[in-house]
Amino acid sequence: MNQKNPILELSGVTKYFGGLAAVNDVSLSVSEGEIVGIIGPNGAGKTTVFNLVSSVYKLTHGTVKFNNEDITNLKPHRVAAKGLVRTFQANVLFKDFTVLENILVGCQLQVETSMFMDLFNFRTVRAQREKIHAVADNIMEFVGLKNYRDELAQNLAHGHQRMLGIGIAMASHPQLIMLDEPVSGMNNEEKSEMMTLIRKIRDRGITVLLVEHDMRVVMGLCDRVAVLNFGTKIAEGVPEEIQNNASVIEAYLGADD
Amino acid sequence: MEVFLQTLANGVMASLTLALIAIGLCLIFGILSIINFAHGEFYMLGGFGVWWFLEAHPIFAGMPALVGYIIAILISMVVVAVIGMIVEKWIFRPVREPHETVMIVSLGVMLFLQAAALVAFGPVDKSVSSPFAGLVQLGTVSFSNERLAAIIGCIIFIAILYVIIDRTRMGKAMRAVAMDSEAAEVQGIKTGMIFSVAMGVSCAIAAAGGALVGPIYYINPYMAVEPIMKAFAAVILGGLGSLPGAVAGAFIIGLTETFVSTYVGAHFALIVVFLIMIGVLIVKPTGLFGHEE
Amino acid sequence: MKNNSTTKKVIIAIVGLAAILLPVFSSDPYILHIAIAILIWSMLALGIRIVLVSGHLNIAQASFMGFGAYASGALAMKLGWSFWICLPLAGVIAAILAIIVGLPTLRIKGAYFVIITLGLSEVSRRIWMMWDSLFGGPQGLLGIPPPDAIKLGGLAIMFNSKVHYFYLAFVLFVITVFVMWRFEKSRTGLLLKSFPKADMLAESSGVYIMKYKVAAFALGAFFAGLAGSFWAHYFTYCSPWDFTLMASFYMLMYVVMGGTGSIAGPIVGSAVMLTLDELLRPFKEYMPMILGVILILVLRFMPGGIISIPGLIRDAVMRKE
Structure with missing residues (x-):
């Protein structure tokens, strides 16, 4: 599955808010038909990445490519017209x-x-x-x-x-759908319904990129996972690798105190 | 050169009075999220306040002129602040959402206060005799004492306001509410009280503006129509919600307006102000001091 | 549901028929004049409402009317153009102006737009006052020619009585209502209503919000321009004092009074308020005060406007039973 064409490529994506880097030099490649998860402690910049890809915010540095086409800082409705859409965190x-x-x-x-x-x-x-x-x-x-x-x-x-x-x-x-915390605030039954739905979306040939807190959902659903901490990508790999990655465990333990 | 310096001095005074209105507009927008069209009327009421105490019912006639004048300004500010708080609590607060509704309500308040002043005081221009007679001579330029007093008065009020917002606990609470009123409420800040205080303070300084320039211009029910438009332009220029921006915007608008009036023509002044406003919105939609999101 | 829409159709048919036949029952110029004012002011109020639907408050509608009136009057007087060319041109000019004003300001949330329209209402008045050669300065344009006669076979409409003006106003009104109704019923209406709720969501679904907002604003201005052109040729003069901020406030009040929820609202609001205005003529100087109080009270206690009264009564009756 990883051998397929990359559909979404982020390279060196950086966003400063008044001198502070909310997202720093994040690169990520998503292949056609994949389900990719972005995880990380609160405030790690996960949603900001979504806002940058969907052009709600303007990038400070870096590029976003979709289907080999540069869509960096395109207007949000133009991004959607290219086939890249997103959902919002709360019930927007x-x-x-x-x-x-x-x-x-x-x-x-x-x-x-x-x-x-x-x-x-x-x-x-x-x-x-x-x-x-x-x-x-x-x-x-x-x-x-x-x-x-x-x-x-x-x-x-x-x-x-x-x-x-x-x-x-x-x-x-869309060709690619970005889901912002799709199972937040849900009970277990609703969560498994949502997981079924996300798999059905992928089965329609739509690539899925999601941000999520719930580890069980992320590990059960995603082909690959990227981990953000303080705006920087600290790890990427299949779920098993991520679960055993020392720096990931540290990031989460460090954030838990 | 003389004309230039004279215009500059007048421009500074116009800018400072504008700043007193613009700061209030900006505070009300930041803390209550209201575009208050009625704000200029508090400036107008401040003007009528000093007229009332000094000309219509000269109850301080026995005191030295300066003391009577200062007391009249302070009482006017308090009265207008109370009116403002009543308007906020009983008229604005019950209809806070959606924004358009509050704006229309504030238009209603504006019409009412204007018409009420017309009925109460009549349409004839009122003048107030200033306790500051005479002129200051600076080289070849002469400048009246009353204008100098207005400039100093405005600076004092802006300074007091700065101290309140920057240094006191109340100011800190106001800034917290402006940032995120729900979060502030969670932290135990009584947002309702902050709303009242913000509205009261804003109205009081607008009234101070009206009271300070009262002796210089004439006082009538429509005296706020132009200043409020220019104050809005100032607030937009500076970036909605930024207090330093409001002051900077007031100076840009006030000086531009005075200079264009003197050198080009009075009708052009407001048109130029409007064009500057549109220009800034095209180049930097969030204003000079505003920031993204 | 079905029953409701039949009732609606019957009401529209009766009111429409009554309006068409009005000149048959009464040729009193005073009554006809009020009827004309109601029709024209409804057009203006509908223009404000369609922008309000997208979450923006336009308080320069009278300025757009004024630009239509002045454009039409100046073209007819200086170039001798026929009213029938000036009329649509007046609408187009007002719409272009709206696009110029709307593009930089509708991008950002509410506050900026309303302040810019506030500024526009003052600036436009100064432009008319200043530009003596074209707009006649403070006294305005005098002697604007009435519409040229229409000759249809043997029938000639000369525009020498209020009846003719009434029918012209009626036609303009019907066109306005039709276009507004179709505009709102189409997907555009749905999109406009979605923007105040979650514009980010609409935008990330691929909707170019600006296009629709500017279109709504330009449409409202277009009909204001038509109304202005009509008004100028009907009175044969126009002056800067006819298109003030206060005039825009009155139009806004008609919208709020009638109710912003439907097209019928601004029409009912205009009819009721203009009639009331005539009845309260002896208390003219208190009108702004009454107006202010009405705006405050209606928005607080009857946000649906006059048009919601039957529904409120029905609810009250149902609750009792």
Whole structure:
């Protein structure tokens, strides 16, 4: 599996916030079809890496390449258009939209008609509508929210809200999806559901990069794991290697006091 | 050269008065997350305050003029601060979310205070006789004592405010709330009290501004319409939420405005200020002193 | 659900028919003038609302109206262009202005945009005052020609009575409502509503937020421009004092009073408030004060506006049963 083409390549990615390095010279390569995890103690810069790749923040140094194309500091919506989407840590959703409406916002990359054409009820516009709704139905089925179609997002259970977040990201038909702590705040049952879903995403041929605290989930799910500490990558390898890596153990023990 | 120095001195005074309004706007934005359109009206009320105590009801007439003047300014500040705290607690606080709603509410407060001042005091310009008569002669440039007093007064109030925010426990708590009000609450800071204090302090210094320039300009219900626009421009220029930025912005706007008025024409001044504001937003959207996120 | 939308359609049909037939029942110029004002002010209020939907507050709507009025008036007077060319051009000019103002300011969250529009409302007035040769300075443009007559076969509409102006305003109003309705019902409406909630999420789903925000702002300005052009040719003059910040506040009040939740809100708000304004004419100088209190009270106790009253009553009745 590691022999496949690299789809996402970070090299020398660095971010300073007012003189402090939040992320320092991180390089990482993700291959097509992999599930890669980024772990590390609190404040290690994991989410910042996501924010840099998805261009929420601008890089201080370094480059990000996606499909061999330089996407460093591209506008966030352009990054998404390339096929790289992300979810957010907390329950960032359109809370007073229904599940369907949430997914529809995620479907916008599939829309081909212009804003002006949409003012009229042309046949192409109607066909467009039907197509998009079909995509949305498919996604709701996929993340298991078909029965909650007209429910407001804020009324969903926590686990379902996280599923919806992934559904919005999946709706843009990405090649790579970045999941920010997908199982945080979940009970064991919800966690295993989420793990099944993430495997299903990979089985659709979508590469997965995730940030997670839960070691059981990371070790059970990921093909490869990278460890960040104080913004620097201190280790990378298959889960077994990471579990026995001295500097990783030290980083976690050091952070535990 | 004389015209230049005269304009410079006037510009400094205009900038300092602007700074008194801009600092308050900035504090209110930082701590309460409110764009307060009504803030200029507290400046206006400060102006009417000194007029009320010195001209309409000269209750301090028996005292030396300077003492009466200072007491009138202080009482006006207290009264306006109380009005501001009432507005914050009973009108702003119940509708804090979403932002647009609070902005519209503050527009409502602005209209109300303007119209109330019109009904109470009438549309005729009021003037206040200054306790500072005479001129200072600096070479060929002459500068009136009342303007000098206004400049010194503004500097004193800005300094006091700086000490309060930078050195006292209350100031520390205010900064904590500005940074993250939820975290501050967890640490045991009473955010409601901080909101009241911030609003009170902001309104008091705006009133001080109105009271200090009252003797120099005329006082009327619409005297704040232009200053508030320029103060907003100053706050944007400096970066929303940055106090040093607000002061720097006030100087840029105040000096530009005075010089353009003198050398080009009064109508152009506000247009130039507006263009500077747009220009800064294009080049550095977060303002001169603002930072990312 | 279905029942509800049928009721809606019936209400729209009745109100529309009543409006069309109004000149048949009353040719009183005073009544017609108020009706025209309601139609035109609704267009302006709808323009404010569509921007508000995306989480931004435009308090320079009167300026866009003014730019439409001045552009149309100046073109007609100085170049002798027909009203029917000036009218759409006025809309386009206002929309272009909105794009220029919107591009640098809509990028950032709320505060900057509202302050820039505040500045615009003051700056635009000064431009009209200063530019004597084109805009006539403080006294404005006088003697703007009325719309040219339309000849349809034997029928000629001369624009010599308020009835003709009423129908023109009605047509402009219907176009505005139609476009606003389609705009909001399409995916654009959904996206606009999503931005105040989680714009980062929309953006990382590939939505170019600026495009939609600027489009909404330009659309609102376009109809303000049309309204301004109409107003200038209807009164045959316009001056800097017609398009002040206070005028924008009034429009904003119509939106808030009627309710921001639907297209009907600003229309109902304009109708109710303009009628009230006429009835309260003796207390003219207290209007800003009343206006301020109304804004504060409505947002606090009835955030849905007048349009939410039937729903509130229904809820109250249901709770009793």
